[in-house]
Amino acid sequence: MEQGSRRRVENERAYVLHTWPYSETSLLVEIFSRGYGRLPLLAKGVRRPRSSLRGLLMAFQPLSLGWSGRGEVRTLNRCEWVGGLPLLKGDALLCGFYCNELLMRLLPREDPHEALFDHYEATLAQLQHAEDLERVLRAFERTLLKELGYGLTLDRDAETGGPIDPEAFYDYEPDRGPVPSRGEGRLRLRGRTLLAIANEDYSDPGTLQQYKQLMRLLINHRLDQQPLHSRNVYRELQQL
Amino acid sequence: MSRTNNSLDELIEALRCLPGVGPKSAQRMAYHLLQYDQAGAHRLALALDRALQRIRRCAKCNTFTEEEVCALCTSPKRDPSLLCVVETPADQAVMEQTLAYQGLYFVLMGRLSPLDGIGPKEIGLDALQRRVSDGIVKEVILATNFTNEGEATAHYIHEMLQGRGLKITRIARGVPVGGELEYVDLGTLAQAFYERREA
Numbered sequence: 001m002e003q004g005s006r007r008r009v010e011n012e013r014a015y016v017l018h019t020w021p022y023s024e025t026s027l028l029v030e031i032f033s034r035g036y037g038r039l040p041l042l043a044k045g046v047r048r049p050r051s052s053l054r055g056l057l058m059a060f061q062p063l064s065l066g067w068s069g070r071g072e073v074r075t076l077n078r079c080e081w082v083g084g085l086p087l088l089k090g091d092a093l094l095c096g097f098y099c100n101e102l103l104m105r106l107l108p109r110e111d112p113h114e115a116l117f118d119h120y121e122a123t124l125a126q127l128q129h130a131e132d133l134e135r136v137l138r139a140f141e142r143t144l145l146k147e148l149g150y151g152l153t154l155d156r157d158a159e160t161g162g163p164i165d166p167e168a169f170y171d172y173e174p175d176r177g178p179v180p181s182r183g184e185g186r187l188r189l190r191g192r193t194l195l196a197i198a199n200e201d202y203s204d205p206g207t208l209q210q211y212k213q214l215m216r217l218l219i220n221h222r223l224d225q226q227p228l229h230s231r232n233v234y235r236e237l238q239q240l
Numbered sequence: 241m242s243r244t245n246n247s248l249d250e251l252i253e254a255l256r257c258l259p260g261v262g263p264k265s266a267q268r269m270a271y272h273l274l275q276y277d278q279a280g281a282h283r284l285a286l287a288l289d290r291a292l293q294r295i296r297r298c299a300k301c302n303t304f305t306e307e308e309v310c311a312l313c314t315s316p317k318r319d320p321s322l323l324c325v326v327e328t329p330a331d332q333a334v335m336e337q338t339l340a341y342q343g344l345y346f347v348l349m350g351r352l353s354p355l356d357g358i359g360p361k362e363i364g365l366d367a368l369q370r371r372v373s374d375g376i377v378k379e380v381i382l383a384t385n386f387t388n389e390g391e392a393t394a395h396y397i398h399e400m401l402q403g404r405g406l407k408i409t410r411i412a413r414g415v416p417v418g419g420e421l422e423y424v425d426l427g428t429l430a431q432a433f434y435e436r437r438e439a
């Protein structure tokens with residue numbers, strides 16, 4: 001891309017991932033945009049009581065943004081509400097925070113991922129009505145890993161390259177995939193379960209449970225085993 | 241910790257703990273106090289010291305007070321069956337200015353913020369649980385902000401307090417008083433539509 005064209009961006013579809021107060025009146029806003037990926041913007045003066053953008057720069061609201069500047073932190077110039085999505089509530093809201101934290105922690109800055117953006121937007125819409133939030137989360141985690149270049153291997157043995165035997169047991173190695181189990185891996189899965197996950201067949205209730213453990217293993221591996229705040233807070237809230 | 245070699249550096253470093261104060265403004269404040277307003281500086285030091293020694297949290301509502309229980313919580317003019325939950329003392333102050341509310345408060349001193357690791361322990365939800373169990377509170381009014389964090393806070397307090405025979409309400413949101421639809425911001429108008437009620 002030409003350097004000059006990076007200075008000013010207009011009408012870019014984006015979501016706020018998180019915000020931090022910056023000085024007395026400004027806000028530092030981490031956004032996920034469709035064409036430019038994740039990046040920080042400085043929103044000057046928006047914490048003033050009568051700022052028209054005060055209530056707008058909020059997570060989970062579809063926005064159209066404009067910014068300019070060349071440093072690491074650009075300056076927000078325009079923000080418009082695009083709409084069409086009611087705000088998240090309850091457990092779905094916590095799931096939204098979790099997705100945002102995953103993007104903040106795993107997606108490198110200024111690395112555009114249009115397909116991931118579209119999937120994120122669809123995820124927010126699904127969370128509004130989903131009966132099974134866990135399934136929506138698994139699909140988001142899977143797309144995120146795939147877009148980052150860590151797609152799941154589920155249908156072939158990573159050691160032999162051969163097909164998965166439904167009756168055999170496999171250890172899932174985060175950097176390789178399923179290998180015949182020697183009973184020493186962190187996560188032992190049945191071949192049948194791997195194939196069910198590959199085909200998104202969750203008719204066996206145990207499959208989703210194992211799928212969750214698998215995704216947790218892979219995400220923790222990508223996070224170098226650093227804990228996710230939103231996951232901990234969610235657990236504490238369930239214990240209330 | 242950075243080692244400070246004299247009391248001027250120490251003062252500048254100390255002033256930086258104030259929100260929004262960077263190294264430059266801290267330096268400006270320090271020079272101002274030392275050069276032009278030593279009396280003011282003295283007063284500030286005394287007031288800070290005194291406040292730190294005397295101010296604590298109200299045993300009932302969790303806000304700042306010099307007593308065991310604050311004046312509002314002990315006032316006979318307030319209705320003790322109503323308890324309004326707010327995020328900050330500033331939110332409580334603005335609720336008071338409305339003159340619309342005659343009950344008592346609980347001040348969380350924060351809100352749930354999952355991305356920052358601020359969970360139920362950090363905002364003292366266990367203290368709130370004890371507070372509403374006094375047998376006198378009948379209605380809990382959730383007046384946290386209409387941000388995602390404020391909504392999450394209200395939702396989980398609701399979940400926590402359900403099934404105890406308490407009435408739990410949430411303050412309403414929507415078009416401002418005197419607001420003409422044409423000029424209301426779109427997000428507010430859309431949410432007012434989603435949350436429309438029977439006329």
Ligand SMILES: [Zn+2]
Binds near residue numbers: 300301302303309313
């Ligand atoms: Zn009190």
